[in-house]
Amino acid sequence: MVWLRRTTHYLFIVVVAVNSTLLTINAGDYIFYTDWAWTSFVVFSVSQSTMLVVGAIYYMLFTGVPGTATYYATIMTIYTWVAKGAWFALGYPYDFIVTPVWIPSAMPLDLTYWATRRNKHAAIIIGGTLVGLSLPIFNMINLLLVRDPLEVAFKYPRPTLPPYMTPIEPQVGKFYNSPVALGSGAGAVLSVPIAALGAKLSTWTYRWMA
Numbered sequence: 001m002v003w004l005r006r007t008t009h010y011l012f013i014v015v016v017a018v019n020s021t022l023l024t025i026n027a028g029d030y031i032f033y034t035d036w037a038w039t040s041f042v043v044f045s046v047s048q049s050t051m052l053v054v055g056a057i058y059y060m061l062f063t064g065v066p067g068t069a070t071y072y073a074t075i076m077t078i079y080t081w082v083a084k085g086a087w088f089a090l091g092y093p094y095d096f097i098v099t100p101v102w103i104p105s106a107m108p109l110d111l112t113y114w115a116t117r118r119n120k121h122a123a124i125i126i127g128g129t130l131v132g133l134s135l136p137i138f139n140m141i142n143l144l145l146v147r148d149p150l151e152v153a154f155k156y157p158r159p160t161l162p163p164y165m166t167p168i169e170p171q172v173g174k175f176y177n178s179p180v181a182l183g184s185g186a187g188a189v190l191s192v193p194i195a196a197l198g199a200k201l202s203t204w205t206y207r208w209m210a
Helices: 002-028 037-063 068-089 103-115 120-144 149-155 179-208
Strands: none
Touching: 037 068, 037 103, 037 120, 037 179, 068 103, 103 120, 120 179
16 A cells, blocks of 8 residues: 555645645736735745745645655745746746745744654644744845836736726725735745644544555
């Protein structure tokens, strides 16, 4: 049954990584959350931190090797760059979709697992919290480096874009004053139970194929 366990493991990794890529594109459409700018930043932060942590901790606990969470984040990054190439082939600029910064947020998860001598519960609680806290910070820096996102969004409209996703002007301070703080807070809280889910999925995989 070893081959079945390994096949299921790798299939899960591919499925989650592909879904992460699709989520990246659809959570903010054009250039990851930049259509709605700060208005959707919290939604993007939560969706990306939870998607990252569930696959990363599953992968890390399945192998038992610190470093595989960062490797998983690298897979997500590569897949998204490939998706960018597909948009480029359709005539859009290569910065049409900005690749999120996942790798630095996955590193604390690996470091927690390593520093606590492979303690699963510490990885879930401490590592999950650090992923949720750090991802909005890194991605806000990433967003600030993008050249006028609204200009790109209006210049290259998507033909199938529904009316409710039409690019709008940034609503800074309309709903909240600090999207990074709110994104980090919400991400830190929600990433812990999602990390626990990823850990449980790893356990179920072993039991199912034992």
